[in-house]
Amino acid sequence: MIFLGIDGGGSKTTCLVGDENSILGNGSAGPSNVIRVGEVETRASLNNAIQQACGAARVRPAEIHRTCVGLSGAARPEISAVARRLLSEMVSGEVEIVGDTTITLAAAFGNGPGVIVIAGTGSIAYGRNTAGETMRAGGWGFAISDEGSGHWIGRAAVTAAMRSLDENGKSPLLERILKTWKLESRDELVVAANATLPPDFATLVPLVLAASDAGDVTACTVLESAGAELARVAKIVISRLFQQEPKPRVAMSGGVFQNSVLVREHFYKSLRSAFAGVVICDDIVDPVRGALELARKGK
Amino acid sequence: MIFLGIDGGGSKTTCLVGDENSILGNGSAGPSNVIRVGEVETRASLNNAIQQACGAARVRPAEIHRTCVGLSGAARPEISAVARRLLSEMVSGEVEIVGDTTITLAAAFGNGPGVIVIAGTGSIAYGRNTAGETMRAGGWGFAISDEGSGHWIGRAAVTAAMRSLDENGKSPLLERILKTWKLESRDELVVAANATLPPDFATLVPLVLAASDAGDVTACTVLESAGAELARVAKIVISRLFQQEPKPRVAMSGGVFQNSVLVREHFYKSLRSAFAGVVICDDIVDPVRGALELARKGK
Numbered sequence: 001m002i003f004l005g006i007d008g009g010g011s012k013t014t015c016l017v018g019d020e021n022s023i024l025g026n027g028s029a030g031p032s033n034v035i036r037v038g039e040v041e042t043r044a045s046l047n048n049a050i051q052q053a054c055g056a057a058r059v060r061p062a063e064i065h066r067t068c069v070g071l072s073g074a075a076r077p078e079i080s081a082v083a084r085r086l087l088s089e090m091v092s093g094e095v096e097i098v099g100d101t102t103i104t105l106a107a108a109f110g111n112g113p114g115v116i117v118i119a120g121t122g123s124i125a126y127g128r129n130t131a132g133e134t135m136r137a138g139g140w141g142f143a144i145s146d147e148g149s150g151h152w153i154g155r156a157a158v159t160a161a162m163r164s165l166d167e168n169g170k171s172p173l174l175e176r177i178l179k180t181w182k183l184e185s186r187d188e189l190v191v192a193a194n195a196t197l198p199p200d201f202a203t204l205v206p207l208v209l210a211a212s213d214a215g216d217v218t219a220c221t222v223l224e225s226a227g228a229e230l231a232r233v234a235k236i237v238i239s240r241l242f243q244q245e246p247k248p249r250v251a252m253s254g255g256v257f258q259n260s261v262l263v264r265e266h267f268y269k270s271l272r273s274a275f276a277g278v279v280i281c282d283d284i285v286d287p288v289r290g291a292l293e294l295a296r297k298g299k
Numbered sequence: 300m301i302f303l304g305i306d307g308g309g310s311k312t313t314c315l316v317g318d319e320n321s322i323l324g325n326g327s328a329g330p331s332n333v334i335r336v337g338e339v340e341t342r343a344s345l346n347n348a349i350q351q352a353c354g355a356a357r358v359r360p361a362e363i364h365r366t367c368v369g370l371s372g373a374a375r376p377e378i379s380a381v382a383r384r385l386l387s388e389m390v391s392g393e394v395e396i397v398g399d400t401t402i403t404l405a406a407a408f409g410n411g412p413g414v415i416v417i418a419g420t421g422s423i424a425y426g427r428n429t430a431g432e433t434m435r436a437g438g439w440g441f442a443i444s445d446e447g448s449g450h451w452i453g454r455a456a457v458t459a460a461m462r463s464l465d466e467n468g469k470s471p472l473l474e475r476i477l478k479t480w481k482l483e484s485r486d487e488l489v490v491a492a493n494a495t496l497p498p499d500f501a502t503l504v505p506l507v508l509a510a511s512d513a514g515d516v517t518a519c520t521v522l523e524s525a526g527a528e529l530a531r532v533a534k535i536v537i538s539r540l541f542q543q544e545p546k547p548r549v550a551m552s553g554g555v556f557q558n559s560v561l562v563r564e565h566f567y568k569s570l571r572s573a574f575a576g577v578v579i580c581d582d583i584v585d586p587v588r589g590a591l592e593l594a595r596k597g598k
Contacts, residue, residue: 076486137465141493144458159443166436166535187375194440196496236465 002059004067004091005292006049007103008032008042008083010121014288015049017057017064020296024059026288027052033072034082043086050090065093068295070103070287072122098294100287101126101136107290108251108281115241115248116285117234119226119256119263121202123149125233127248129241138233142198148229148263150256154201156222157208158193162186164218173218176207209260220262227266230256234267235274247277253285301358303366303390304591305348306402307331307341307382309420314348315591316356316363322591323358326351332371333381342385349389364392367594369402369586371421395593399586400425400435406589407550407580414540414547415584416533418525418555418562420501422448424532426547428540437532441500447528447562449555452521453500456507457492459517461485472517475506508559519561526565529555533566534573546576552584 002024005016013032017025029048031037037045054061067087073079080097087095104116105126115127123146124139142151157173164171165186174186181199183189192199211219234250242248250271256263271278301323304315312331316324328347330336336344353360366386372378379396386394403415404425414426422445423438441450456472463470464485473485480498482488491498510518533549541547549570555562570577 137462140458140461140489143493143497144454144489145461155443159439162439162444163436163535166532167539190439190443194442198442198495198497233465236462240466 001065002057002063003292003295004050004053004064005103005288005290005295006032006046006067006069007100007286007288007291008046008069008071009100010036010072013045013049014286015053016288016292017053017059018292018296023292025053025056027054027056032083034079035073039082039086042082046086047090061091064091066096066295066298067091067093068096068098068103068291070098070100070291072100074099074102094298096294096298103290103294104251104253104285104287105134105290106293107287108253108285109249110293113242113245113248115234115237115250116253117230117250117257117267118253118287119149119230120254121150122146123152123230123233123254123256125230125237127237127241129248130245133241135237135241137236142201147233148226148256150202150205152201152229153208153222153226153256154204155193156225157204157219158189158201160218160222162190171218173208173211173216176211177204180204180207205256205259212260212262223260223262224266226256226260227263227268228270230263231267231270231274234271238275238278247275247279249279249281251281251283251285253287258284300364301356301362302591302594303349303352303363304402304587304589304594305345305366305368306399306585306587306590307345307368307370308399309335309371312344312348313585313587314352315587316352316358317591317595319595324352324355325587326353326355331382333378334372338381338385341381345385346389360390363390365395365594365597366390366392367395367397367402367590369397369399369590371399373398373401393597395597397593402589402593403550403552403584403586404433404589405592406586407552407584408548409592412541412544412547414533414536414549415552416529416549416556416566417552417586418448418529419553420449421445422451422529422532422553422555424529424536426536426540428547429544432540434536434539436535441497446532447525447555449501449504451500451528452507452525452555453503454492455521455524456503456518457488457500459521461489463517470517472507472510472515475510476503479503479506504555504558511559511561522559522561523565525555525559526562526567527569529562530566530569530573533570537574537577546574546578548578548580550580550582550584552586557583 010033015027027049029045032042032045125137161171161174309332314326326348328344331341331344424436460470460473
């Protein structure tokens with residue numbers, strides 16, 4: 001039998017084709033977040049990723065037995081209904097739409113207990129205990145939540161750079177931000193940062209990482225805070241789900257963890273100081289593997 | 300001689316007419332922030348407030364010798380030029396356009412040294428030392444700064460309420476927020492809070508104050524943090540301007556200080572723990588008095 005797993009993200013769509021035991025092919029394409037990029041682009045990204053993966057696996061989409069798609073916001077009917085309709089046009093067999101947290105948890109722990117923290121453009125903590133209960137914390141959107149995410153890091157970097165300017169009359173980090181956003185002055189930055197539509201603060205993450213590598217104290221402080229914030233949401237989930245049982249394994253996923261040693265270190269440190277026994281998996285989880293796993297198992 | 304002082308704010312315009320020694324009349328009208336409400340509404344607000352104040356003082360606008368207007372963003376030519384043109388159509392005599400921080404500092408300390416912290420919809424700290432040097436901190440706009448302001452309090456309240464929901468599965472503060480914004484569910488709140496255009500978070504301040512009075516722990520924590528954040532920007536200005544001289548007097552202005560005992564208390568506490576000798580004026584400064592004072596003096 002042939003199975004398909006898809007991770008449909010806000011910046012990238014990844015796709016795995018496999019049989020019962022092996023991965024046969026993979027594909028990747030642009031974003032497939034209906035709310036953000038619309039139905040036309042979502043359709044193109046899904047189709048593109050599926051065609052690539054099927055091509056590599058030398059199978060036709062009509063041979064697929066079961067598909068599992070992980071999407072942010074899958075609990076909202078206006079998202080899952082569109083995704084289900086688009087997928088049913090592209091592949092044969094059963095289609096299951098679940099949250100991006102569900103496939104990431106499956107990728108990290110299969111059916112077992114554990115807590116995952118995802119930090120990409122947004123952030124969230126999600127866990128399941130041995131009784132099968134699940135719980136989330138954070139991930140309520142850019143304006144009020146998503147602590148430690150790429151958006152959060154970018155916005156915090158601008159805030160910290162402006163504060164450093166207030167305190168010292170200069171900020172090397174501010175110079176980097178101006179250059180990245182192609183702005184001339186602090187006043188232009190203030191207008192751009194507070195605009196509606198707001199800018200994509202997550203685009204600043206690479207420069208914050210570079211600045212931190214170059215020893216910029218402000219950038220380091222922002223990344224350390226991001227690690228601590230991500231540990232905070234993890235702690236909420238651990239406290240609620242694992243009161244009566246041993247502390248769980250915790251896994252990390254997403255580009256922020258992937259690309260920043262400082263974030264990972266401060267995440268470790270902060271989490272271990274709260275729960276001495278906690279085990280943190282070293283590998284960064286790839287959610288699409290969980291999608292394929294769930295497609296193999298069915299509901 | 301007759302003088303006119305105007306405080307042109309984002310939610311209200313206030314106006315005082317006086318002679319050399321006395322206040323003869325006052326007026327108030329809607330917002331006069333050109334960027335936010337446009338030129339037509341700004342003209343109407345200014346005219347309305349001036350007519351009221353002149354009427355009460357029994358003087359004609361053509362009898363005015365000098366006018367001083369305090370505006371947020373007065374350093375930006377596209378704001379000051381429009382205001383100057385509008386005012387020159389309405390009153391006779393010299394017209395001076397200065398920042399809202401300048402009139403508030405004048406209202407609090409005349410020509411003398413001191414630090415003011417303004418917390419309305421936005422927030423900023425501004426000071427002048429005995430050498431006449433001035434310095435600011437904060438006030439860089441909603442998205443990245445304005446720590447402790449009405450916008451900050453409202454957004455922090457939504458964030459804290461969502462976190463309380465994550466932690467405890469319920470939040471009385473969240474119920475109040477839903478009621479105020481006329482929303483049915485947590486999911487509707489998440490959509491509204493993260494919308495572009497974002498909602499006016501400062502409209503939540505009255506309910507945060509009411510919730511705090513009713514003993515809501517989350518609301519109290521938000522207001523205490525606001526006080527501490529406002530003290531932080533004050534500390535930056537004090538550290539930079541008053542290194543070589545005795546610690547200055549500090550004054551408060553704006554609706555957030557006016558309406559919240561908790562914010563004032565935590566502002567006091569946080570500032571006094573940093574600078575033992577600092578004197579904090581009890582009265583909440585009314586900026587328009589500074590505008591009249593500056594109009595009397597001329598440049």
